């Protein structure tokens with residue numbers, strides 16, 4: 400019998416308790432032992448809830464209990480999650496978490512501490528929700544040299560962009576709908592401004608390179624500025640707009656960013672719609688591999704957390720090695736990165752037509768006072784030099 404404590408009884412925490420009850424037989428078979436939730440930690444009370452009798456309000460009860468082998472951190476936020484997790488590892492307890500903020504900020508340090516203490520710090524649910532992506536990178540695809548990961552890593556923005564594409568509405572209307580359905584928070588910034596996706600691609604990049612990438616060092620562009628007009632042009636061009644987290648390594652030059660991109664049906668992520676996530680890995684032997692599924696949500700995310708509990712139950716006092724040092728990833732200058740660009744501009748401004756090498760020029764009857772171009776591939780440095788002060792430019796979106 401392995402006893403666990405769940406820190407936080409919100410959406411994911413209650414999902415973890417539910418999964419351990421509803422799939423008890425499968426969990427026991429795969430863990431090789433029963434898994435029992437001995438405590439749930441939360442500041443709130445839950446009268447009448449099945450966890451009422453195991454609810455505690457102080458962490459000390461949990462950390463001081465020698466019967467607790469695994470701590471499941473699903474509180475979210477970095478503090479006090481970091482302090483709780485650190486103390487648990489220091490005291491020889493295994494930890495698993497769905498908390499991408501914690502993993503993005505402290506991953507290498509907590510992985511190292513777990514190794515020193517011969518326990519585990521696992522975080523499958525921190526990227527891609529229920530999609531297995533961390534374990535495949537760390538433990539399955541261990542032979543390939545990966546040179547690119549590109550992902551739709553945020554379900555909320557994917558829902559908003561899909562809705563704008565399907566229904567022709569504005570960003571604001573789609574956001575309101577996402578909030579009504581509970582996908583987007585009242586303050587939607589972490590999702591729509593790209594920070595959530597940035598933390599996730601920073602974690603994946605860190606694991607891909609075995610080094611640490613601070614998400615704040617990335618170029619991060621969200622989707623607030625994407626308009627109905629941008630989407631109409633994208634449709635006309637046979638493309639969709641998707642918020643992509645990208646990291647790639649070309650001859651030792653590493654580039655990582657989060658930004659909306661126009662992508663066509665030739666791109667494997669084109670069909671990843673609604674709240675779904677998709678992640679494409681490119682390796683030198685395996686070629687392209689695609690992971691697709693529920694990137695968020697109570698039960699999918701809880702299922703990933705419980706997969707970590709099972710792994711830890713089988714390795715209670717044996718560290719499963721994770722190569723993730725705190726040495727910083729050295730990023731190439733952004734100006735050296737290459738892309739095609741979609742540019743919408745005032746109809747009476749000829750500069751864009753004349754200054755850029757153009758692949759396509761588009762005018763749409765619904766937008767008589769403007770035109771748009773898709774440039775050929777160029778470096779960001781060239782692009783910014785040519786675009787100048789952007790006075791007549793209405794919109795810029797990268798094109799894949």
Ligand code: HSE
Nearest residue numbers: 552553554555694695
């Ligand atoms: N806000 C996140 C999303 C939740 O929309 O993808 C899962 O990390």
